[in-house]
Amino acid sequence: MSATLDIAAxxxxxxxVFRGKGALYWLLLAGASGxxxxxxxxxxxxxxxxxxxxxxxxxxxxxxWTGFAGWDHLELWRSMLETVAMAYLGTTIAVVFAVxxxxxxxxxxxxxxxxxxxxxRLFDGLRGLDQLIWALVFVRAMGLGPIAGIMAIAVVETxxxxxxxxxxxxxxxxxxxxxxxAVGAGLAGRLRxxxxxxxxxxxxxxxxxxxxxxxxxxxxxxxxxxxxxxxxLSERIQINAWDQVAYVIVLILIxxxxxxxxxxxxxLRLIGVAR
Amino acid sequence: MTLPAPTxxxxxxxxxxxxxxxxxxxxxxxxxxxxxVVLLFVVAAIWTDFxxxxxxxxxxxxxxxxxxLLSIEPKGAAAPIPVLALPHLFGGVKQPQxxxxxxxxxxxxxxxxxxTIQMAILATALGGAAAFALSFPxxxxxxxxxxxVFVTRRLLEFMRSVPQVVLAxxxxxxxxxxxxxxxxxxxxxxxxALGKLFCELNENADTRPVDGIRSVGGSWLAQMRYGVVPQxxxxxLSYALLRFxxxxxxxxxxxxxxxxxxxxxLKRVIGFNIYEEVSAICIMILLIxxxxxxxxxxxxxRVIGALV
Numbered sequence: 389m390s391a392t393l394d395i396a397a398x399x400x401x402x403x404x405v406f407r408g409k410g411a412l413y414w415l416l417l418a419g420a421s422g423x424x425x426x427x428x429x430x431x432x433x434x435x436x437x438x439x440x441x442x443x444x445x446x447x448x449x450x451x452x453w454t455g456f457a458g459w460d461h462l463e464l465w466r467s468m469l470e471t472v473a474m475a476y477l478g479t480t481i482a483v484v485f486a487v488x489x490x491x492x493x494x495x496x497x498x499x500x501x502x503x504x505x506x507x508x509r510l511f512d513g514l515r516g517l518d519q520l521i522w523a524l525v526f527v528r529a530m531g532l533g534p535i536a537g538i539m540a541i542a543v544v545e546t547x548x549x550x551x552x553x554x555x556x557x558x559x560x561x562x563x564x565x566x567x568x569x570a571v572g573a574g575l576a577g578r579l580r581x582x583x584x585x586x587x588x589x590x591x592x593x594x595x596x597x598x599x600x601x602x603x604x605x606x607x608x609x610x611x612x613x614x615x616x617x618x619x620x621l622s623e624r625i626q627i628n629a630w631d632q633v634a635y636v637i638v639l640i641l642i643x644x645x646x647x648x649x650x651x652x653x654x655x656l657r658l659i660g661v662a663r
Numbered sequence: 664m665t666l667p668a669p670t671x672x673x674x675x676x677x678x679x680x681x682x683x684x685x686x687x688x689x690x691x692x693x694x695x696x697x698x699x700v701v702l703l704f705v706v707a708a709i710w711t712d713f714x715x716x717x718x719x720x721x722x723x724x725x726x727x728x729x730x731x732l733l734s735i736e737p738k739g740a741a742a743p744i745p746v747l748a749l750p751h752l753f754g755g756v757k758q759p760q761x762x763x764x765x766x767x768x769x770x771x772x773x774x775x776x777x778x779t780i781q782m783a784i785l786a787t788a789l790g791g792a793a794a795f796a797l798s799f800p801x802x803x804x805x806x807x808x809x810x811x812v813f814v815t816r817r818l819l820e821f822m823r824s825v826p827q828v829v830l831a832x833x834x835x836x837x838x839x840x841x842x843x844x845x846x847x848x849x850x851x852x853x854x855x856a857l858g859k860l861f862c863e864l865n866e867n868a869d870t871r872p873v874d875g876i877r878s879v880g881g882s883w884l885a886q887m888r889y890g891v892v893p894q895x896x897x898x899x900l901s902y903a904l905l906r907f908x909x910x911x912x913x914x915x916x917x918x919x920x921x922x923x924x925x926x927x928x929l930k931r932v933i934g935f936n937i938y939e940e941v942s943a944i945c946i947m948i949l950l951i952x953x954x955x956x957x958x959x960x961x962x963x964x965r966v967i968g969a970l971v
Contacts, residue, residue, distance in 0.1 A: 442837035
């Protein structure tokens with residue numbers, strides 16, 4: 389019985405620990421759960437369970453690869469490489485634009501507040517709409533094909549990278565810039581020898597990471613006709629060729645893994661070399 | 664950079680020699696890197712038919728298209744006029760070049776955007792709950808069995824690797840056209856992405872509370888509930904909110920494949936070239952995405968501040 393006594397004693401000594409949650413907590417919890425249940429009802433979530441047999445049908449068809457030899461491997465691999473090439477081109481173009489924009493958006497390069505505010509809002513605007521929306525717009529403007537996808541990647545990634553670059557530039561050590569200023573360098577010299585050596589490794593590493601994530605994103609751009617493997621995927625989903633859909637997804641997963649590994653290796657090497 | 668050399672100092676000459684060698688090595692390294700980047704660019708451009716010619720031919724069309732997005736063709740008038748003009752800015756729905764005319768289907772878009780946000784809320788909640796449950800068996804420090812950890816981790820990896828739009832496209836077949844396929848696709852992806860992050864938080868959690876609860880005879884569930892959960896909850900909530908922001912973005916496009924939300928309407932107006940509606944919807948999406956980002960950032964800071 390001593391255990392019970394102990395608990396009573398402890399309870400008396402530390403009332404705060406044993407105090408229950410307040411009424412507000414339970415009210416919020418009940419409200420949140422009620423809202424989620426309402427959403428489930430609204431979106432007819434029960435169908436996930438009643439339609440589960442249909443999902444199993446697809447999964448079974450996906451796992452049946454007996455027609456493997458007859459699939460158009462050449463075209464699929466070509467499209468996969470096209471996707472990777474799109475990601476690379478789009479990101480490289482974005483880097484070319486993002487470097488100057490990043491400098492323009494950095495507080496320690498351009499002290500005017502208004503200018504910086506406008507630059508930052510421009511980056512937000514480019515990033516705010518998803519790549520797929522840009523891709524759809526570019527497909528309408530320039531026609532079907534990888535060029536629309538490349539433009540979409542370039543536009544969105546310019547916004548993303550410009551923001552990251554500006555932040556990297558703002559985070560530099562001022563001593564180096566002051567040293568260069570002290571020996572009489574102008575603005576160009578300060579940027580080239582004071583700022584650039586500090587931010588270049590960061591920029592390259594972020595650009596590599598961007599290629600990685602864009603390769604992922606580019607796989608779906610084809611769904612709206614902007615080139616790459618997505619187009620093949622969407623054709624195969626529309627004709628219910630589920631075995632080939634599964635094959636394409638496996639191809640995507642493999643390629644993304646290869647790019648991830650390569651880019652991670654390069655980034656690590658870069659850090660090792662730079663420091 | 665040549666410095667004035669003190670003529671006959673052997674240590675200076677040695678320095679010059681080594682410095683020169685180092686410089687040359689660095690120059691060769693960065694030069695070959697730059698060459699590789701350019702070479703890859705050329706190869707990729709050839710592979711995708713991305714020539715300066717196509718780009719130059721396409722560039723005016725892009726300008727033209729974006730111009731059309733911001734202009735309207737009022738009834739009777741032949742030439743398109745800008746979508747907004749200062750004198751008519753606050754005119755009624757029947758007045759071209761007014762905000763009301765441009766956003767005359769505001770209520771329809773607003774309803775669809777609200778549906779989009781609700782899709783993101785439900786998908787984040789479901790994904791977060793599943794990730795919460797799966798993150799504990801996926802943490803090596805909490806689970807003895809290597810197999811359980813390995814299987815859970817591969818499952819999470821698979822869930823986050825399949826692009827969610829692709830998953831939504833596939834799920835439209837069993838679940839039918841509508842938001843449900845999108846919600847499930849986003850929820851599955853969120854489970855994978857959040858599960859990994861939750862797992863990392865679990866790994867960094869202090870193990871002493873767990874040891875304490877085990878030492879007084881607590882079960883595995885009790886160890887997790889009272890030893891780990893209180894430590895990791897702020898991090899979990901913060902990551903879940905971050906995920907919610909991303910999910911709002913995703914749910915705006917998931918409709919492109921027929922999986923509900925504003926994307927379906929956006930694809931329709933882009934397809935039918937209803938230019939001013941394209942820009943109206945895009946502006947509304949942009950505003951709502953930015954607003955939710957700001958709001959969620961505020962809540963994130965509060966959550967971390969209040970719970971730590």
